[in-house]
Amino acid sequence: MEDDSPEDTSAPDETADPRDDEQVNIAKEIFSRQEDPIFANKSLLEISHIPSFERIVGRDEEIRKLSEELRGAVQGYSPENVIVYGKTGTGKSLVSKYVSSQAVSNAHTDVNIGFQYLDCSTDNTETQAASTLARSFNDSSKTGFDIPERGLSTAAYYKRLWRTLEELYDVVIIILDEADMMADDNLLMKLSRAGESGNTDCRIGVIAISNKIEWADDLNERVKSSLQPKELSFHPYDADQLEEILQHRRDAFKPDVLEDGVVQLCAAYAASDFGDARKAIDILRHAGNIAYERNAANVTEQHVQDARTKAEKDRFKELIEGIPQQAKASLLALAILSLNSEQEEFPTQLVYRQYQNICENIDQGVRSERRFRDILKELAFLGIVDNRKENLGRSGGITLLNRLVEEPEIVYEIIREDSRFASLTNHLSDN
Numbered sequence: 035m036e037d038d039s040p041e042d043t044s045a046p047d048e049t050a051d052p053r054d055d056e057q058v059n060i061a062k063e064i065f066s067r068q069e070d071p072i073f074a075n076k077s078l079l080e081i082s083h084i085p086s087f088e089r090i091v092g093r094d095e096e097i098r099k100l101s102e103e104l105r106g107a108v109q110g111y112s113p114e115n116v117i118v119y120g121k122t123g124t125g126k127s128l129v130s131k132y133v134s135s136q137a138v139s140n141a142h143t144d145v146n147i148g149f150q151y152l153d154c155s156t157d158n159t160e161t162q163a164a165s166t167l168a169r170s171f172n173d174s175s176k177t178g179f180d181i182p183e184r185g186l187s188t189a190a191y192y193k194r195l196w197r198t199l200e201e202l203y204d205v206v207i208i209i210l211d212e213a214d215m216m217a218d219d220n221l222l223m224k225l226s227r228a229g230e231s232g233n234t235d236c237r238i239g240v241i242a243i244s245n246k247i248e249w250a251d252d253l254n255e256r257v258k259s260s261l262q263p264k265e266l267s268f269h270p271y272d273a274d275q276l277e278e279i280l281q282h283r284r285d286a287f288k289p290d291v292l293e294d295g296v297v298q299l300c301a302a303y304a305a306s307d308f309g310d311a312r313k314a315i316d317i318l319r320h321a322g323n324i325a326y327e328r329n330a331a332n333v334t335e336q337h338v339q340d341a342r343t344k345a346e347k348d349r350f351k352e353l354i355e356g357i358p359q360q361a362k363a364s365l366l367a368l369a370i371l372s373l374n375s376e377q378e379e380f381p382t383q384l385v386y387r388q389y390q391n392i393c394e395n396i397d398q399g400v401r402s403e404r405r406f407r408d409i410l411k412e413l414a415f416l417g418i419v420d421n422r423k424e425n426l427g428r429s430g431g432i433t434l435l436n437r438l439v440e441e442p443e444i445v446y447e448i449i450r451e452d453s454r455f456a457s458l459t460n461h462l463s464d465n
Contacts, residue, residue, distance in 0.1 A: 071288065072326045072333065078286035079319040081312055084131050089282040092275040093125045096268060100133045103264050104239060107137050107205045110145040113239030115226065115261045117213075119247050120268030123310030127151075127211050129268075130241045134207045141205075148199075149207040155215045163221050164191035167208065172198045192224060192233070199228075199236035206238055213242035214249040219257045226260040270309025276301035279311050280318055287322060292333050296321065299338045317341050343444070350440050351448050353418065359454060360401055363392050364409050365418065365438070366449045366458075372442035379422075379435040382407055395458055410436055 070076075077083055090097070103114040118126045134149040141147045150170045157163045168191050169181045181194045199206055208225060210216075222242070228234050240261070244250075250263065271279070280297045300321070304314030320341035325333040354362065367388035371380050386406050393400045401409070413419040421436045438445055449455055 070326065071331070072291055072322050073286060074288045075286050076319070076322075078283045079315055079322075081315065084128065084135070085282065087132070089279075090125070090128065090132060091278045091282065092271055093129050093268075096125070096129050096266060097133060099266055100129060100241075101136070103266075104133060104137050104207065107147055107207060107237070107239060108141045108145065110142065110204050110237070112229075112237040113137075113205065113207060115240045115263045116242070116266055117250050117263045118241060118243045118266045118268065119249075120245070121270055121308050121310070122245055123304075123308075123312035123314075124268040124270055125311060126243045126268050127209070130209050130211075130243060134209060134241070137207060145204050146202065147205045147207070148203045149209065151209045151211065153211050155212040158215050159217050160220045160224075161188040161191060163216070164188055164195055164224075168192075168195035168198060171195065171202065171206065173202060177201050196228065196233040199238070200234045203236050206236060207241065208238065209241045209243065211243045212245075214244045214246050219254045222261060223254070223257050226257065230260070271305070271311050271314075272309060273301050273305035276304050276309065276311060276314045280314055283315065283318070286319075287333070291322075291325075291331075293335065295335050296333050296338055299335050303338070303342050313345070316345055320344055346440065347444050347448060350444055351451075353416070354448065357413075357416075359398065359452075361409050361413060362449050362452060362455070363396075363398065364389055364406065365413065365445055366455065367392055368419065368436060368438050369442040369445040369449070372438060373446060379437045381433045381435060382410065382421075383433075385410070385436055392455075392458065396455060398454075407434070410434075 078085075100116060100118075103116050105113075107113040118130060120126050131151060138147045138149055148171055150167060152163060152166060152170075154163065157166045165181070165183060165186070169183065172179075172181050172194070174180050177198055179194070179197075181191070181198075186194075210221075213222075216222075222240065225238050225240055228236075228238055240263075242263070247267075250258070250265070253261075277298055280300055284292065284297070297318070300314050300318045303317055304310050307313055317338060318341075321333050321337040324337045324340050324344075328337075330337070354365070364385070367385050368380065370392075371385065371388055372378065383403075386403050389406060390400050392398075410419060410421060414421050418439055419436055420439050421434050423432055424435050425432050450458065
């Protein structure tokens with residue numbers, strides 16, 4: 035039987051890339067997976083997740099103290115202003131959000147409380163902060179007006195904010211996270227003096243969160259006077275508390291997916307890094323992702339070790355992303371020396387010779403040894419390099435010894451990802 039269909043005389047598309055179909059198939063295969071074999075509720079491992087009270091570990095005293103300071107809010111009175119201190123990952127934001135939400139839930143029937151969280155590392159100017167707060171508190175269906183994200187003056191945003199608070203709330207609690215990142219103290223001044231200035235009858239309480247203990251000391255005296263803050267300090271979590279925190283988030287995974295020792299190892303790693311709960315959760319989440327990517331049936335300790343390495347690489351990459359090329363060459367010199375030696379510390383002159391070797395290899399200008407010493411000091415200030423003076427006696431004098439804070443393998447791999455260092459001979463060394 036003859037085929038009467040017209041013959042396809044069109045020329046084959048020579049420009050078509052066969053990889054396109056392959057990439058489409060890869061994406062389709064991934065997106066069409068019906069069930070995640072590792073995770074049951076991944077949202078429990080998100081940093082933004084606010085756990086219920088029974089899942090908050092080791093912070094009963096801090097919850098009690100902060101609740102005492104905000105107690106007046108539930109009765110319609112002004113809550114105290116509080117400055118919360120502590121290292122990253124010690125539960126400051128978590129407890130502040132939890133206690134504020136409980137104040138809203140437990141307000142007297144005739145008291146309307148609102149609370150908003152503001153990340154000052156993102157909204158770090160007065161105008162941005164006033165705009166975000168005004169829009170977050172506003173409910174246009176009740177106030178009858180909208181607030182644009184941008185386009186108004188700072189004063190106009192404040193007027194909309196005061197009007198919103200006046201119409202919708204009796205009391206509000208405003209959490210300013212990373213408050214030390216604000217460009218100036220104007221926002222704190224305006225919020226703390228809003229009632230006194232006659233801008234609004236709504237009572238405003240501020241919880242200002244900072245990793246820097248000395249931050250409040252640098253506040254403008256007028257701000258200190260009007261804010262009159264109470265202070266609350268958060269200590270780092272210990273390994274047992276971190277393990278309990280992770281145990282409370284086990285149900286983020288399918289039953290029996292986590293092998294014995296996984297949670298304990300995540301907690302141990304985070305405890306060694308200043309008791310950072312965020313880091314513990316982050317490592318556990320990354321370990322689950324790695325297990326998923328490798329089609330593993332379980333999350334193992336090896337996945338945790340690999341996750342920690344990845345987390346360290348991500349952190350270090352973010353830390354050095356904006357530093358100059360000369361500083362990267364200096365770091366690479368230290369990394370290469372460390373990889374080619376059993377030593378951890380190296381005198382500046384030896385590091386400088388390795389740095390010269392790198393610069394010549396990639397055709398980069400060489401800084402003077404004096405400027406190189408300044409670069410090492412700048413890297414030490416950033417916490418990337420550690421240096422110390424050592425007296426070698428009459429013959430050697432005083433020398434400066436330098437070492438990497440991060441693992442040299444990680445430093446080497448991250449810097450080699452920069453295209454300017456890609457052509458460098460592997461583990462280049464002149465020793």
